[in-house]
Amino acid sequence: MILLVTGDFNNIGKSSYFGECIYNELKNQYRDIDFYNGGQLYILDQIINNISKYKTIIWMPNIDNSIDKYLPKIKVLNKKCLLVTSKRNDNDKYSTFEIIERMFKNHSNLCIVINKQKEYNFKILDTLGNIWINTDTISGMSLMLIKLINYISNLSRVESVNVNFNSNINIEPKFLDIIHSYGDIFKTKINGVINKERFLGNISTRCMFGFPSYKLNDMIFVSQRNINKETLDSTGFVPVQLLEDKVFFSGFNKPSVDTAVQIRLYNYYKNVNYIIHGHIYTDSGYITDKYIPCGYVEEFNEIINIIPDNNASNFSVNLIGHGCLILSKNLDYFNSIKFISRNFPEYMTLSTIR
Numbered sequence: 001m002i003l004l005v006t007g008d009f010n011n012i013g014k015s016s017y018f019g020e021c022i023y024n025e026l027k028n029q030y031r032d033i034d035f036y037n038g039g040q041l042y043i044l045d046q047i048i049n050n051i052s053k054y055k056t057i058i059w060m061p062n063i064d065n066s067i068d069k070y071l072p073k074i075k076v077l078n079k080k081c082l083l084v085t086s087k088r089n090d091n092d093k094y095s096t097f098e099i100i101e102r103m104f105k106n107h108s109n110l111c112i113v114i115n116k117q118k119e120y121n122f123k124i125l126d127t128l129g130n131i132w133i134n135t136d137t138i139s140g141m142s143l144m145l146i147k148l149i150n151y152i153s154n155l156s157r158v159e160s161v162n163v164n165f166n167s168n169i170n171i172e173p174k175f176l177d178i179i180h181s182y183g184d185i186f187k188t189k190i191n192g193v194i195n196k197e198r199f200l201g202n203i204s205t206r207c208m209f210g211f212p213s214y215k216l217n218d219m220i221f222v223s224q225r226n227i228n229k230e231t232l233d234s235t236g237f238v239p240v241q242l243l244e245d246k247v248f249f250s251g252f253n254k255p256s257v258d259t260a261v262q263i264r265l266y267n268y269y270k271n272v273n274y275i276i277h278g279h280i281y282t283d284s285g286y287i288t289d290k291y292i293p294c295g296y297v298e299e300f301n302e303i304i305n306i307i308p309d310n311n312a313s314n315f316s317v318n319l320i321g322h323g324c325l326i327l328s329k330n331l332d333y334f335n336s337i338k339f340i341s342r343n344f345p346e347y348m349t350l351s352t353i354r
Contacts, residue, residue: 001033002056003051004026004033007039008038009063010041025142036061048073052077056081056084059084075106080157082153084110084112085110096129104127109126110148123135124141129346130321130345130347131347144350155292155296158247162249163248163250169239175207176234178276178335182229182276201229204266205273220239222262223255224256225257227253238255247259261295261299271311274331275325277323277324280323280339281340282316282318286316289320293322313329315327321346
């Protein structure tokens with residue numbers, strides 16, 4: 001079920017022409033749509049009270065800045081929804097990164113960016129810095145939005161469950177040194193003025209310091225979610241296991257959203273002991289065909305389709321519109337990797353989601 005909210009919400013209320021245009025395209029594709037186009041604020045209260053029933057939420061109301069915002073409540077009340085937000089960016093007032101920072105803050109998956117200079121312009125942006133369409137027609141933007149909703153809604157995530165098990169972690173100092181050096185490299189390889197910490201990805205290993213070849217009961221150690229990798233130490237890792245299609249983790253901090261993918265990769269590639277994921281590219285000749293956002297397990301299939309040999313190790317794969325994965329048996333391999341700058345924003349094509 002889809003929710004579309006547009007228009008002005010205040011004591012009087014005013015409908016949005018853009019909202020009507022988007023709705024007209026959506027109703028041709030979807031049967032179950034709730035559409036609210038302007039009105040009094042109590043309507044938004046009613047919508048928020050029932051927000052958990054929607055699978056996709058397109059949230060574009062115009063609300064006075066003096067009013068407590070409703071947007072931050074959406075992902076608190078409906079964690080699994082696909083959230084599409086919007087941002088007016090007339091005359092390019094905000095940078096792409098500033099818009100993405102706002103998306104991160106509100107846990108938005110996609111953002112409709114509306115820019116008016118002499119004419120209106122519409123873009124769809126994701127949190128990885130990809131632009132999916134750049135058009136002067138609201139209908140063209142709406143049709144691309146439908147394609148993205150359909151594609152992302154059919155991807156799969158894995159639930160994380162907190163449990164108590166042995167969580168004493170001692171990561172190899174040499175591996176930590178490599179992570180810190182990669183952080184310095186990544187700062188120079190993303191084109192654009194942005195907060196580089198967002199794009200350092202995540203790290204994992206199945207080896208503990210003192211036991212570099214010992215696999216501890218299929219346990220993997222993954223960097224915490226949203227932690228600064230430049231100062232990462234052993235306390236920033238979370239022990240995890242994948243059982244019955246759920247990620248079980250110990251401690252107070254959740255592991256990276258990519259944990260389920262990386263556990264599957266360790267299980268498949270038996271000789272891989274370390275994985276580093278970054279949101280830049282390497283000079284590897286390998287690149288995936290399909291765009292997979294962070295945290296969706298279909299990324300695993302994209303990688304093993306490119307490198308099906310489960311004895312493989314010491315290789316890197318570029319994830320289109322996303323970044324890279326480096327899978328290593330030994331730590332020395334990381335010193336041989338050459339990185340390529342990633343444009344920000346990056347323009348994507350429809351072929352990557354077909």
